[in-house]
Amino acid sequence: MRLHQTIAFRTAWVITRSAADAEEAAQDGFVKAHAALPRFREGSPFRPWLLAIVANEARNRVRGAGRRVRLAQRVAEERRPDDAVPSPEAALLDSEQRDELLAAIERLPQPAREAIACRYLLELSEEETAAALDCARGTVKSRLSRALERLRVELGEAEA
């Protein structure tokens, strides 16, 4: 269970944007998954199945938009992918680009935003993203394609 609890909790958080709701959703998801284990098809991948249950619990908890924490409020300013210490100018540039990207994600419609968050921020596979968002893989592909195109336009990176 510990193997999956972080990804389950974060997937629930992407949907609820509330740590308390995400914790409840993940916990309920695990409990329901345990009860449904006899119906789990042996040989199928476990993680998409689990994430589908947890994400469904998370969606049941989304109540109003006012309580959501914005992704932009949760960027770890001090974290970098490597241990290199950036120059102040580079850090500022990085920070601006990151904020810009986050703001652009926030402006996406909810289905597109969740698809981007699951597929790229959480690094779920297409199959896992489809399970978490309760849609077909084809739908995930088309949502992602449109969302990426819109982000490029927002960021002024669209090809002429």
Place this chain on the structure above:
Amino acid sequence: MTELERRLTQLGRELDWPETPELAGGVRARVEAAAERPGRAEGRRARRRLLPPAGLRRSLAIALVGLLVLAGGVFAAVPSVRDAVLEFFGLQGATIERRDELPAAPEFRPLRLGERTTLERARESLGFEPLVPSAAGRPDAVFVKREVSGGELTLAYRARAGLPEAGTTKLGLLVGEFRGDLHPQYLGKIVAETTSTERLRIDGARAVWIEGAPHLFFYRPPDSDFAEAELRFAQNVLLVERGDLLVRLEGAFGRERAIELTRSLR
């Protein structure tokens, strides 16, 4: 992967995700609570899965016959029991039996803690005033078993500093409380020869500290079939009498910490 996709992936790795809470203890307790609720198909299925295998039930039945005989005061009349039981003593609400060989039991069994509730609601429904170890803070989960007269309270604490995770419960601390005067032998323990068992007095209250090799632990609900009573391994345990209550603290902590927790019961 395009440059934008790469940047998005990198952004996810830099995002300050909220800290993932420890879910295992709560999930386990709720799975157990679901298994206990009668009348629900899901619970019935879970309960069937939780029953010990036939071989274990036989071993348990043999051990319980030993306890019944001891409780009946006919110890000397049954040589086979006398041979197997090396030591026997008890507190109000609990019996502890030392044996040269433990019956087989699964290493881990889901805990049967009863119905999840809050401390406030538990206080209203129990036949006693709940005690909380203030040294551990507020419990992460509260459960009440109502089939026991007076009720049985369980406080569950996740592992944290000063409360290391116990292999038997996957929790930092489990506190159980019930009216020992109403159930003189409700809780049973079977300890192996290698398990250290020490009688203590904590501020005048009688107590027993059980440490070392995991020992078997079971409840004997009133009017239940003993062969299907709960039997599981427990880690370090302090049993202490507090007035009419028997309080049981289980965890991976040591004796001094257990005494400190007991002294903080309010």
